[in-house]
Amino acid sequence: MSKILLSRRRFIGLGTAGVSSIALGGCDLFDGLADRSSSARDFLEKANDLTYRVQRLLIGDALAPEYSESEIRQPMRPNGSTNPQTAEYLALKANDFAGYKLKVTGLVETPKSYSLAELRNMPSRTQITRHDCVEGWSCIAKWTGTPLSRVLDEVKLKPAARYIVFHCFDTLGSSQAGYYESCDLMDARHPQTILAYGLNDKVLPVSNGAPIRVRIERQLGYKQPKYVHTIEAVDSFSKIGRGKGGYWEDRGYEWYAGI
Amino acid sequence: MVHDGHIAEPAPALKAAHAGPLIYRQSAWTRLTHWIWATCLFFLLFSGLQIFNARPDLYIGQQSGFGFDNSILSMGAVNTPEGPRGRTTLFGTTFDTTGWFGLSGSGDDLQVRGIPASLTIPSYRDLATGRVIHFFFAWLLVGTLFVWLCASLINGHLRRDLAPTAKDIAALPRDVGDHVRFRFHHGRSYNVLQKLSYGGVLFILLPVMILTGLTMSPGMDAAWPWLLDIFGGRQTARTIHFITMLALVLFFVVHIFMVLAAGPLNELRSMITGWYRADPDVSEDKP
Numbered sequence: 001m002s003k004i005l006l007s008r009r010r011f012i013g014l015g016t017a018g019v020s021s022i023a024l025g026g027c028d029l030f031d032g033l034a035d036r037s038s039s040a041r042d043f044l045e046k047a048n049d050l051t052y053r054v055q056r057l058l059i060g061d062a063l064a065p066e067y068s069e070s071e072i073r074q075p076m077r078p079n080g081s082t083n084p085q086t087a088e089y090l091a092l093k094a095n096d097f098a099g100y101k102l103k104v105t106g107l108v109e110t111p112k113s114y115s116l117a118e119l120r121n122m123p124s125r126t127q128i129t130r131h132d133c134v135e136g137w138s139c140i141a142k143w144t145g146t147p148l149s150r151v152l153d154e155v156k157l158k159p160a161a162r163y164i165v166f167h168c169f170d171t172l173g174s175s176q177a178g179y180y181e182s183c184d185l186m187d188a189r190h191p192q193t194i195l196a197y198g199l200n201d202k203v204l205p206v207s208n209g210a211p212i213r214v215r216i217e218r219q220l221g222y223k224q225p226k227y228v229h230t231i232e233a234v235d236s237f238s239k240i241g242r243g244k245g246g247y248w249e250d251r252g253y254e255w256y257a258g259i
Numbered sequence: 260m261v262h263d264g265h266i267a268e269p270a271p272a273l274k275a276a277h278a279g280p281l282i283y284r285q286s287a288w289t290r291l292t293h294w295i296w297a298t299c300l301f302f303l304l305f306s307g308l309q310i311f312n313a314r315p316d317l318y319i320g321q322q323s324g325f326g327f328d329n330s331i332l333s334m335g336a337v338n339t340p341e342g343p344r345g346r347t348t349l350f351g352t353t354f355d356t357t358g359w360f361g362l363s364g365s366g367d368d369l370q371v372r373g374i375p376a377s378l379t380i381p382s383y384r385d386l387a388t389g390r391v392i393h394f395f396f397a398w399l400l401v402g403t404l405f406v407w408l409c410a411s412l413i414n415g416h417l418r419r420d421l422a423p424t425a426k427d428i429a430a431l432p433r434d435v436g437d438h439v440r441f442r443f444h445h446g447r448s449y450n451v452l453q454k455l456s457y458g459g460v461l462f463i464l465l466p467v468m469i470l471t472g473l474t475m476s477p478g479m480d481a482a483w484p485w486l487l488d489i490f491g492g493r494q495t496a497r498t499i500h501f502i503t504m505l506a507l508v509l510f511f512v513v514h515i516f517m518v519l520a521a522g523p524l525n526e527l528r529s530m531i532t533g534w535y536r537a538d539p540d541v542s543e544d545k546p
Contacts, residue, residue, distance in 0.1 A: 028376075028381070028382040030302075030305075030380045030381065030392075031380075031381040031382055031383070033380070033381065033388055033391070033392060034381045034383075034385045034388040041388070041391060044391050044392060044395040045391055045395075046395075047391075047394045047395040047397075047398045048391070048394060050398060051394060051398075055476075055478040055479065055482070058479070058482040058483075059478050059479075059481050059482040060482075062481040062482050063481060064477060064480065064481045065480055065481070065484050065487060067321070071321065071322075073322070073324075073326060073327055074322075074324065074325050074326025074327060075325075075326060077325050130321055130322060130477075130480075130493065132475070132477045132493065133314075134313070134386065134390075135313040135314040135386070136310065136311070136313055136314035136316075136323075136475075136497060137314050137316075137318075137322075137323035137325075137494075138321060138322040138323050138493050138494055139322050139323065139325070140321060140322045217477070217481075218477050218478045218480075218481045219477055219478065220477060248387075251387065252385075252387030252388060252391070253386075253387045253390070254390065254391075254394075258476060258477060258478025258479070259394065259473075259475075259476035259477075259478060259479070
């Protein structure tokens with residue numbers, strides 16, 4: 001009996017030592033994968049292309065789930081930039097965005113600019129959706145805006161256009177790089193993709209992206225650019241920013257953020 | 260303990276009274292997929308804890324309560340007169356977890372973080388890299404599970420080795436008793452506790468892990484909205500994902516413990532070469 005007890009205790013000791021040595025020694029071994037230009041990371045990132053292809057196949061035109069009024073239980077949580085300080089933005093904000101114009105340019109037949117009033121006079125869509133942040137939290141809110149597809153129909157995309165890029169007033173980080181984002185035409189033309197000017201039945205506040213924030217409901221929060229001033233149709237985003245299709249993409253996040 | 264390097268040709272001299280015959284116990288499919296899973300789960304665990312650290316709170320429901328409280332677990336740090344302390348709140352009860360959760364690091368390099376650096380990949384805060392690693396190994400895990408399932412259906416591994424029989428169920432109390440007494444049988448097939456635990460991991464824990472992971476994907480919620488219904492919302496799915504992770508860690512600890520207790524060299528050999536030294540009453544295989 002004492003022999004069994006002894007061996008049991010020894011086993012527990014061995015097991016604990018093993019687990020803790022993995023736990024303590026293991027993890028900085030793989031810090032090299034954080035190097036954005038390492039070939040190992042390039043290889044791992046191929047999984048994101050697979051995710052994009054498979055999700056596009058599975059999702060098709062399906063709508064993101066929409067919720068009922070009763071599920072709006074709190075104000076929309078502001079995150080990222082909440083109060084842009086560029087001179088151009090401050091001047092527009094001081095005048096309640098009366099002078100704001102949304103420019104639509106790039107690979108389009110007829111480039112156009114839209115004032116807030118013009119956007120509000122177009123057919124609108126209101127949806128109660130769940131915003132999922134890449135950090136892991138979610139928040140349900142009601143968004144009202146002009147479907148992006150309406151605007152794209154008016155300016156008429158050229159056949160070469162493959163992506164829509166959104167340029168924003170806000171800057172982030174020590175380099176004060178401008179925020180931008182991009183999506184493919186499938187998301188751009190999706191019925192829930194709207195240029196939102198209203199939040200929870202009120203005018204969209206500055207902290208949530210006034211005057212215009214794009215909602216791309218089937219992707220994570222960083223794909224919902226705030227403070228948008230220009231929409232550009234492009235055949236490639238490789239020459240914009242650091243070439244990865246968005247501010248966070250340039251810093252190592254996936255371009256397709258459906259997961 | 261018998262150590263023979265040339266296992267394909269067991270020398271008769273080594274087959275002493277206490278050692279039975281070498282039998283071919285694990286197919287190449289089982290061995291290969293076992294080690295790929297082990298690798299995947301290692302990276303998934305530590306990259307997952309990196310992702311968790313971006314928001315070290317767990318909630319119940321569709322959304323995260325900021326204007327109301329629906330959290331069941333929360334890790335963070337607070338300033339006290341004695342300096343910063345790590346705090347973990349679980350079901351409304353707060354614990355001081357300085358050095359472990361909420362606040363960790365060595366000496367003057369204390370950091371506010373949910374899970375300590377030693378348990379995350381990368382060791383420092385890098386959500387983007389954590390996600391890249393996590394999704395790569397998630398795909399590899401799913402692919403390997405699919406290959407294993409096909410192979411195991413075809414070669415009979417599922418039916419022959421994993422599905423518990425009526426005899427197994429009847430033997431359950433005795434098998435539990437044997438395990439508690441550290442009395443291990445080295446037979447041709449898995450005992451009933453092995454069948455139940457391996458089956459539980461492969462057919463319950465891993466599928467729940469994969470499906471709750473997909474429920475966190477806004478794209479998949481559009482494609483398969485029923486995911487939100489079966490798991491009770493995106494944030495509940497995230498919580499279940501975390502709890503299932505704990506169950507897999509528990510399985511790993513018990514699994515390693517059992518390997519050590521039942522004869523680590525023999526067990527390891529069978530999972531590397533397929534050959535396993537059985538008890539003397541087990542009939543012999545011709546290699």
